[in-house]
Amino acid sequence: MKIKQEENGNIVITGANGDILYILPSMYVHQHKRKKNAILLNNSPSYGSELSGISILANNVNSVGDVHFNGDVKQLKELLSTQIAVSGIVSNKQEPLTKENDPNYVAYLQANTFEKLLAFVKANKSNIGGVTVRDGKIVEEEYLCQFETFIIRVTLNYIYRVDKPNLVNEVLMFGSTTYVLKPVKVYQYDVNDEIVEYQYREV
The missing domain is CATH 2.40.128 (Lipocalin)
Structure with a gap:
């Protein structure tokens, strides 16, 4: 999977075979609440519903912009913040996850x-x-x-x-x-x- 920003500002996400999966005019990047090594992309600073966003596992991403990527979710968020003009990287800090609230x-x-x-x-x-x-x-x-x-x-x-x-x-x-x-x-x-x-x- 590749994430790249076009000259017109649109953010394009393509699959392994080069097919365009998503074209986004803007996006917020959230730490996924259920999947530790994943992000949720949406058009809002609030997490909202996962069904209205795009879930992406870090290990499915091969490149961001022109930079080859092979890392974890923290590195992915850092790379997105430098390579893509995202609306914001949202930390989604919340109460510590326990079995009871997992x-x-x-x-x-x-x-x-x-x-x-x-x-x-x-x-x-x-x-x-x-x-x-x-x-x-x-x-x-x-x-x-x-x-x-x-x-x-x-x-x-x-x-x-x-x-x-x-x-x-x-x-x-x-x-x-x-x-x-x-x-x-x-x-x-x-x-x-x-x-x-x-x-x-x-x-």
């Missing part, structure tokens, strides 16, 4: 079903890989999520049918699953071995 922890508590927690860990995983394959089949998937105030680890254990070993019988979710009431996903098939539904049960 929006990620609140979202984790609300992920109280198999599918909700799976979606949460997939969206926030820190580890690369984490998949164990045996005989061409996935037998285990591990998701490690590291946040500023807490860490969770969720593992999926795939159990295959004895009579038809190519079909998943059930998936057991374990690890940081305290708030999931039914952490076992059971596959239901029709006569053609097509999945027709999933059922969930306790361990």
